[in-house]
Amino acid sequence: MNILSIQSHVAYGHVGNASAVFPMQKLGVEVWPIHTVQFSNHTGYGAWKGRVFDGGMIDEVMEGIAERGVLPNCDGVISGYMGSADIGHAILSAVAGVRTANAKALYCCDPVIGDIGRGVFVRPGIPEFMREQAVPAADIVTPNQFELELLTDIGVTSLADAHRAVEALRDAGPKVVMVTSLVTEETPDDAIDLMAADGAGSWRVRTPKLDVSVNGAGDAIAALFFTHYLRERSAAAALSKAASSVYGLLKRTKEAGSREILMVAAQDEFVMPSRVFEPEAI
DSSP states (O other): EEEEEEEOSSSSSTTHHHHHHHHHHTTEEEEEEESSSSEESOGSSSOOEEEEHHHHHHHHHHHHHHHHGGGGGOOEEEOOOOOSSHHHHHHHHHHHHHHHOOOTOOOEEEOEEEETTTTEETHHHHHHHHHIIHHOOOOOEEBBHHHHHHHOOOOOOHHHHHHHHHHHHHSOOHHHHHHHOOOOSSSSTEEEEEEEEEETEEEEEEEEEEOOOOHHHHHHHHHHHHHHHHHOHHHHHHHHHHHHHHHHHHHHHHTTOOSSOOTTTTHHHHSSSSOOOOOEEO
16 A cells, blocks of 8 residues: 655654655555755744744655656545645645545545644644645545634534544535544543544544654544555544554653653554554544
8 A cells, every 4th residue: 555645744753754654654555755944843833943944845855756656556645734825736636646646545634723722823824725625625524623624613522523523524525534533522631532433433532641742643534544545445443443553652751751752662663552442433
């Protein structure tokens, strides 16, 4: 299986492609990464070096890949943080090129916009681009709760609200939705929920809440969910496997007291999670 991953990249640590590529490779996927930025480290440190690339660079790299004649073998495209609408347009152009070569290829959009407690942290215009162009073009979207509410204008305080918002998002275009970091009135204080829905129904996975604050977990779980969905075409199975792997990854990271996800040290969690969380139909 071949997946084109268009995301940011850091030399030190694990966010964007530095978080998404290795888990997919560990699962046996041939990943074709295109970086939208090249930074020394993630911006959460407060200081970093590097450059933001433009849409033209993405177009140029895609042209080179297409010239190899391999786009018909591309099974899917995944995108994450978009630094500008220019980059967003280039990503959608890449998706269109892959779909032209392989009509069965799927596009997974991780609509990175913001988070509860931080609010919107992307540049002006990106939320609108996500809502009006990227999300409708996607087959799969993987928002967190904050992004789900922003994209649908539906406040989520209950499981019923979450259902309504997810279905509104599915009506906008993507047929598969996975929601991360979901907390509703029904969620216990010591737990965190994840939810996924496709044409077969809706499911929830509940894991213990871990007191750990690291970057890149969202990039990893989106990549894992997409990989498992491409193989099994089941949102329930993909949710269970992705959530179990990331829980194990974060648990190992917390135990080590690391500021960066232990992507390499805990790599067995991607293939054989130490704890499996079964999906619950909701």
